[in-house]
Amino acid sequence: MARVLMKGNEAFGEGAIRAGCRYFFGYPITPQSELPHFLAKRLPEIGGVYLQAESEVSAINMVYGAAAAGARVMTSSSSPGISLMQEGISYIVGAQLPCVIINVMRGGPGLGNIAPAQGDYFQATKGGGHGDYKLIVLAPASVQEIITHMQLAFDLADKYRNPVMVVGDGILGQMMEPVDLEGTGGEMAEPSKPWATTGMRGRKERNIVNSLCIVPEENEKNNLQLAAKYGEIQRSEQRWEEYGLDDAEWVLVAFGTVARVAKGVVDKARKEGIAAGLIRPITLWPFPEKAFNKVIDQVKGFLTVEMSLGQMVEDVRLCVQGRQPVRFLGRPGGMVPSVREVYEELKKMAGVKTCG
Amino acid sequence: MARVLMKGNEAFGEGAIRAGCRYFFGYPITPQSELPHFLAKRLPEIGGVYLQAESEVSAINMVYGAAAAGARVMTSSSSPGISLMQEGISYIVGAQLPCVIINVMRGGPGLGNIAPAQGDYFQATKGGGHGDYKLIVLAPASVQEIITHMQLAFDLADKYRNPVMVVGDGILGQMMEPVDLEGTGGEMAEPSKPWATTGMRGRKERNIVNSLCIVPEENEKNNLQLAAKYGEIQRSEQRWEEYGLDDAEWVLVAFGTVARVAKGVVDKARKEGIAAGLIRPITLWPFPEKAFNKVIDQVKGFLTVEMSLGQMVEDVRLCVQGRQPVRFLGRPGGMVPSVREVYEELKKMAGVKTCG
Amino acid sequence: MAKIFQRPAALTGKAFHYCPGCTHGIVHRIIAQCIDELGIREDTIGVCPVGCSVFAYEYFNCDMIEAAHGRAPAVATGVKRVLPDRVVFTYQGDGDLAAIGTAEVVHAAARGEKITTIFINNAVFGMTGGQMAPTTLVGQKTTTTPKGRDRETTGSPLRVAELLSTVEGAVYVARVSVHNPASVIRAKKAIKKAFEVQLQGLGFAIVEVLSTCPTNWGLSPVEALEWLEKNMVPIFPLGEFRKPAEWDKNGTGEGASC
Amino acid sequence: MAKIFQRPAALTGKAFHYCPGCTHGIVHRIIAQCIDELGIREDTIGVCPVGCSVFAYEYFNCDMIEAAHGRAPAVATGVKRVLPDRVVFTYQGDGDLAAIGTAEVVHAAARGEKITTIFINNAVFGMTGGQMAPTTLVGQKTTTTPKGRDRETTGSPLRVAELLSTVEGAVYVARVSVHNPASVIRAKKAIKKAFEVQLQGLGFAIVEVLSTCPTNWGLSPVEALEWLEKNMVPIFPLGEFRKPAEWDKNGTGEGASC
Amino acid sequence: MLEEVLIAGFGGQGIMSTGQLLAYAGMQEQKHVAWIPSYGPEMRGGTANCGITLSDTPISSPLVTEPTCLLAMNQPSFEKYAPMVVPGGIIFYNSSLINTGGISVPYPIFAIPANAIAEELGNVRVACNVLLGAYLGYSKVIPVDAAVRALEKVLPPHRHKLIPVNQKALEKGAALGREYRKGGA
Amino acid sequence: MLEEVLIAGFGGQGIMSTGQLLAYAGMQEQKHVAWIPSYGPEMRGGTANCGITLSDTPISSPLVTEPTCLLAMNQPSFEKYAPMVVPGGIIFYNSSLINTGGISVPYPIFAIPANAIAEELGNVRVACNVLLGAYLGYSKVIPVDAAVRALEKVLPPHRHKLIPVNQKALEKGAALGREYRKGGA
Amino acid sequence: MVRIYFHEERCKGCGLCVKFCPKEIIVMAEHINAMGFHPATVTDPSSCKGCAVCAWMCPDVAIELERDEVHG
Amino acid sequence: MVRIYFHEERCKGCGLCVKFCPKEIIVMAEHINAMGFHPATVTDPSSCKGCAVCAWMCPDVAIELERDEVHG
Ligand SMILES: Cc1ncc(C[n+]2csc(CCOP(=O)(O)OP(=O)(O)O)c2C)c(N)n1
Ligand SMILES: Cc1ncc(C[n+]2csc(CCOP(=O)(O)OP(=O)(O)O)c2C)c(N)n1
Ligand code: SF4
Ligand code: SF4
Ligand code: SF4
Ligand code: SF4
Ligand code: SF4
Ligand code: SF4
Numbered sequence A, B: 001m002a003r004v005l006m007k008g009n010e011a012f013g014e015g016a017i018r019a020g021c022r023y024f025f026g027y028p029i030t031p032q033s034e035l036p037h038f039l040a041k042r043l044p045e046i047g048g049v050y051l052q053a054e055s056e057v058s059a060i061n062m063v064y065g066a067a068a069a070g071a072r073v074m075t076s077s078s079s080p081g082i083s084l085m086q087e088g089i090s091y092i093v094g095a096q097l098p099c100v101i102i103n104v105m106r107g108g109p110g111l112g113n114i115a116p117a118q119g120d121y122f123q124a125t126k127g128g129g130h131g132d133y134k135l136i137v138l139a140p141a142s143v144q145e146i147i148t149h150m151q152l153a154f155d156l157a158d159k160y161r162n163p164v165m166v167v168g169d170g171i172l173g174q175m176m177e178p179v180d181l182e183g184t185g186g187e188m189a190e191p192s193k194p195w196a197t198t199g200m201r202g203r204k205e206r207n208i209v210n211s212l213c214i215v216p217e218e219n220e221k222n223n224l225q226l227a228a229k230y231g232e233i234q235r236s237e238q239r240w241e242e243y244g245l246d247d248a249e250w251v252l253v254a255f256g257t258v259a260r261v262a263k264g265v266v267d268k269a270r271k272e273g274i275a276a277g278l279i280r281p282i283t284l285w286p287f288p289e290k291a292f293n294k295v296i297d298q299v300k301g302f303l304t305v306e307m308s309l310g311q312m313v314e315d316v317r318l319c320v321q322g323r324q325p326v327r328f329l330g331r332p333g334g335m336v337p338s339v340r341e342v343y344e345e346l347k348k349m350a351g352v353k354t355c356g
Numbered sequence C, D: 001m002a003k004i005f006q007r008p009a010a011l012t013g014k015a016f017h018y019c020p021g022c023t024h025g026i027v028h029r030i031i032a033q034c035i036d037e038l039g040i041r042e043d044t045i046g047v048c049p050v051g052c053s054v055f056a057y058e059y060f061n062c063d064m065i066e067a068a069h070g071r072a073p074a075v076a077t078g079v080k081r082v083l084p085d086r087v088v089f090t091y092q093g094d095g096d097l098a099a100i101g102t103a104e105v106v107h108a109a110a111r112g113e114k115i116t117t118i119f120i121n122n123a124v125f126g127m128t129g130g131q132m133a134p135t136t137l138v139g140q141k142t143t144t145t146p147k148g149r150d151r152e153t154t155g156s157p158l159r160v161a162e163l164l165s166t167v168e169g170a171v172y173v174a175r176v177s178v179h180n181p182a183s184v185i186r187a188k189k190a191i192k193k194a195f196e197v198q199l200q201g202l203g204f205a206i207v208e209v210l211s212t213c214p215t216n217w218g219l220s221p222v223e224a225l226e227w228l229e230k231n232m233v234p235i236f237p238l239g240e241f242r243k244p245a246e247w248d249k250n251g252t253g254e255g256a257s258c
Numbered sequence E, F: 001m002l003e004e005v006l007i008a009g010f011g012g013q014g015i016m017s018t019g020q021l022l023a024y025a026g027m028q029e030q031k032h033v034a035w036i037p038s039y040g041p042e043m044r045g046g047t048a049n050c051g052i053t054l055s056d057t058p059i060s061s062p063l064v065t066e067p068t069c070l071l072a073m074n075q076p077s078f079e080k081y082a083p084m085v086v087p088g089g090i091i092f093y094n095s096s097l098i099n100t101g102g103i104s105v106p107y108p109i110f111a112i113p114a115n116a117i118a119e120e121l122g123n124v125r126v127a128c129n130v131l132l133g134a135y136l137g138y139s140k141v142i143p144v145d146a147a148v149r150a151l152e153k154v155l156p157p158h159r160h161k162l163i164p165v166n167q168k169a170l171e172k173g174a175a176l177g178r179e180y181r182k183g184g185a
Numbered sequence G, H: 001m002v003r004i005y006f007h008e009e010r011c012k013g014c015g016l017c018v019k020f021c022p023k024e025i026i027v028m029a030e031h032i033n034a035m036g037f038h039p040a041t042v043t044d045p046s047s048c049k050g051c052a053v054c055a056w057m058c059p060d061v062a063i064e065l066e067r068d069e070v071h072g
């Protein structure tokens, strides 16, 4: 077992390379800079291309071009940069191109700061760009998981011809943890892409990559085709982790870094006699409603914890549909909820008196 | 009563001028072009400034500057252009500047088409940019209402120091209807803006317009201040129209152009003995949950109709919280639901057999 | 029977949707002629803009990509980096390239991206209804400069060929016109060179083509050509602004008069 | 007691956060000196970039606005159009102005926007950890060009002063340096002229300042000045590239040697 | 009363302004009115059409999806939209350019040589107003006079010299419409 | 076992790499480990600190909010972080630069003249490793040897010539740590 | 001998060919085509010298030209 | 007489003043300031000719100069 200590940001790069990605287009931004630094060094060594674009707007459109040409391609940024990519993302969805986009989220709104945050949940899951579309959104919670998620991200992107966003935060990006690289990489053969615009070279039909659809009836058809794809993804691709859920009465819901804090809370609560559990959404979209349906009758309530003013909690409410109480605890603007404060909130919810 | 026939797009401009707006920065895009054409002619005549930016990214940042300088200022675009503004919008929110943004929505995703659509509901109401923020979102449904909403938009923007988005669609923008301009304009005195960066000129303290807040604790404070403001807006500014709601058993929910179709459906249903009614959200954010709470026990179900794959319906579900069935009918990609098809869906929901 | 003039193979059979007399059509055709002559149709990937030529993918008989407004050079960069042995060109209007896409074209040039850009300067936003473009002439009336473009408040026309000539990676920069048969032939020569630059792997190549928009200029097609010659050519001088240094050595460039 | 040299009133008392020897500090001070000398502090509104100078609003003792990365010229435009009788300046780095903000500065110039731009070219993205900038020299090592910038794949340095000199609305364009006392004094003169252009309502004015980033260059502050002189000045020649035509007539420009 | 009128033809045939004329006149006559253009690609040329709703009660949907009247100015428009007209509806078509090919529809359909009449009047661009005149003469949904009075409002000042020829077009059309009315009555 | 170590000082004092050394050594010793830097403004310089968690069980939160050990390299860090150390925790501080001002805390706090020792060793940049050595010598959370062995992994190849001086720093520190241990025992 | 073909269905009647034909033998036809335009046509095909100027200027690629080859 | 003030708490020890002082009278002090830098200082204030070159080059505005005025 060869374990190495690796930064989360580097793991995004290492995982991408192991998943067969050879093209990166991006524009630097904190707190994900180690990722471009890593790829700027590594990609040329293995015959790939690292290209620094003049902006995020340009970067996402380079991704569009490379994806159209049939490549496994990715970009990476942090909140303000991802906002600038919204038009391009909508185009990539509209043209049904696969690619991977990483958002190492930071505190907002505006310039905000570079501290860890989850305030871009809505943007990622509901669609920050225009039109009806969805991204598949993955939320790893450890450096090891970043590696496996990158493979998953490229595979899902190719399978559904849809961009996949992988979200982290400053903590996940900057922290180092041991990772085991054995058995990662290259498992699924990259699918052939007969639709790619690679030059005809003997092909009979021209390939066209396009999201223009001037006739409403036809554009509606396109949209319904997207909707069918999204329905299929919702049925097949919900992913989540359960922690102490089997006999849980009080369920924490948290993703990414915060889910690690929540695990600490579950441990603490269990020690002190509260039957707590955790649902950690791994796919933020499709949101794992199956996990909620499973436990809805057994539990007494949900406590959603986020590094935001409350975004995922809406999806929790949409799953729960009033059948159980749903509470929210959030720290916006770059603050991280502590085990202690979440535990206090849980106790309140569970009706346990705080001593002292 | 001096009524004039006016295009919706021109009404956005006329209403803005009557509300005291003298600065427009924008980049042309269909189907809102008549608005810049109108203002390019009118604003210079009254000492205002129409400036065509080199892009939507630039336009929204010009708006940021003009708002910082204390002006009533607006921009306008359509879906792809609004996507490009997401970073800038997040900055304007972060710096707590007032301005008005118009989105005459078109079919997406990507380049899509220029037909009417409502697929940017999520982007407008949940925050397409990064970080935790909200826009006040108004949805007029007639040319006359556009005029009054423009006044309201500027007043709310100044009152809360937050951008207000006014959403329409290609139909509303392109259609002509009679409007009565009497009594519109200039009712609320423009508030003084002691925070504006106008040059010190004797002022003791420098003014600084900024969204950077590098210390997480302080950025959290800012975010909580925004949250408090948003809470206040949610309490005070919910607006909606009721149509046949008093004794309604089946409630349609629709905004903008679609709400007009829905009114036709209510009329038709009433004629045929179905007790239908309509909630037309006027503020998409804050979403008028008060309207739903009012009727929740009296009605048998809600039918949300949108020109999208289903976005506002999530807010309806969040209001209803499983207490009544919520159905959805949508036409994405630039198609407009017809009275007939909505009525058929309503009948199905109400359990009325379709004859023939 | 020998063909004197025939529809190039690099055009599909589809009829152009352009307004009568719009010179977009002429430029499409001469690009297609160049592709035919160079025998590169099956190696070529074109990138269309958003503008009146948004449907160009229906006309060029090769693989095509529709880019977002202004971003064709970035899209082309993505393609070319993945497929360095293919030929990639962009076709862009003056709204697309000289307004919203300014950064993209400047930096494709600065990187010396090995792509070919055909830039249609018709001094107006055609597609969206005749608004001012960065290339609109001072005094020219458009739907957003109803009294004519005013230098004091909106500046003066951006000269893209001159701008990009200061960028080292832009190894071929020319401005041509299509207002009469001789200028059309020169335009075709320049476009062919711009493809040859790419085939030789020398760097970024751009040809700015002065073009008409009879509809938004409010002129007949013939008047529009005359207006172009009389008003645009003096402001946008024609010529080759940059040629590859290599060509001066081995004489591939066929003289500066284009 | 006569002051020979004192802290300008247009600076607040706040200590700069810049790294030791970073010449951002010198440029801040000379801008403040110019503002003092022109007596415009209470009329001035400054716009900061995102870059190492993101906190400039804490240092300039006047109204200040923090813009999004690259958008300072657009923000300044918004301010100036609302307050045409105020003085508006932007302060921007080479990532901010020459990468992400390319379109904004080109078009502020093209419009002849009556603002003053101070452009800090330190050949690197300082704030984010030393990545390649569009102005990075060929061969220069950065965190994203670990083997040195490669002309073949990433092009060569963008020369902003030369680029903007082709734009009619950019009436004052100069490039200066701060690598020794004489150059600092010339830099200050140029900056003062760039403000005078605005005060005279002539158009857009920009001063590109070659500046050091000892931290990311991996050099001591003194070595950094030497590196600048030896490596940057030859690639980015100093001088006044454009001066207002009016000045040639009435002699306001104090000679071309800056 | 609820009239949904669809006017369709080539770009450049004056479709949009004829529609606006009808809407304006309707408004002057205290009707609720709405005018809405159709959507084509963003560029110029091609087909043009617009819908006008005239009603005694507030107008819910301004879209004309089930027209009660079609004014068809060219062949493709006729072919595309004639089948959409509701039972009980009516069609006026520009017989100078349209060949109905012996179409049989369950409602009145009237040939108006609009181009020919307009050319006679010396300005082919008023052809569409001939059709409008015919419709108003026939149906009396609003008086032809109202449309004539609205000309001043709808035409931009620099086109006011064209009021007389437009007025004549409306009136010539109306006369024909009245004829048909009588014939049909 | 759960150790949360906070290392804090000026940028340039080698804080980050000392932290990584500890994490790497912990990993080699089969501990669960996490290393995390603190956040400052995007620019260079200023303060630097990082947190290292070492545990026998999977680590939930990698954030070090309640440190069990503080290695303080300069005055401001000492003042800021000393009060955060949990009861039962421990502090080693760089007494070459820090004046504790007679602070009284309810847990062991040990002065290590780290700069002085490092300067003696001929390289002031290894001062932080002196502190780390002291901590390991004292606490035995992992063997000092493990840290020495990890040097090869953590230092980039072109710095491998500095392994000996770093090793000496760790060992000198460890010796002091063991002294304190004895003294305290 | 030169043969000139006007693809009438593609012609938009712009008149550019008319304007530049050195022999001045192109005119607009009386009838209109399916798009509603008067298409261009040649009055006297035998005067056509096959210079293709018309084809070079046609924005709609509506004109093609051939020449009879002399074999032997 | 020239008086030169070093605002020691602002000095980052960058050495630019040292490098450019024509009289070579500026050195870095032994002690460190609150920011951890060895601040610049003048060895022989009386040799200072008040040229202000040091102040012009100081990136941190840490140096100010005055001259005694001769009234009379
Ligand atoms: C992001 C975005 N902004 C604006 C538009 C609207 N738009 C479409 S084409 C165009 C300009 C077209 O002008 P030009 O590029 O000069 O091409 P032309 O039509 O003149 O050939 C604009 C502004 C858009 N589609 N997308
Ligand atoms: C939209 C966006 N993209 C990227 C960043 C990250 N970022 C901050 S500063 C900067 C570049 C700074 O370089 P430069 O402008 O040269 O200034 P310097 O630090 O060198 O003075 C970048 C890329 C950001 N804040 N926002
Ligand atoms: S609008 Fe202008 S550019 Fe567009 S097709 Fe018509 S003539 Fe050509
Ligand atoms: S990183 Fe470079 S540019 Fe930024 S403050 Fe430090 S030396 Fe100056
Ligand atoms: S080929 Fe020449 S001569 Fe013949 S019709 Fe064309 S332009 Fe006239
Ligand atoms: S140039 Fe072409 S389109 Fe124009 S009239 Fe002649 S044949 Fe017709
Ligand atoms: S003023 Fe001149 S002489 Fe005096 S210390 Fe400064 S540089 Fe040296
Ligand atoms: S130049 Fe200024 S900061 Fe640098 S050493 Fe001298 S006094 Fe200190």
Ligand SMILES: [Mg+2]
Binding pocket: C051, C093, C094, C095, C120, C121, C122, C123, C124, C125, C126, C133
């Ligand atoms: Mg154009």
Ligand SMILES: [Mg+2]
Binding pocket: D051, D093, D094, D095, D120, D121, D122, D123, D124, D125, D126, D133
């Ligand atoms: Mg820089």
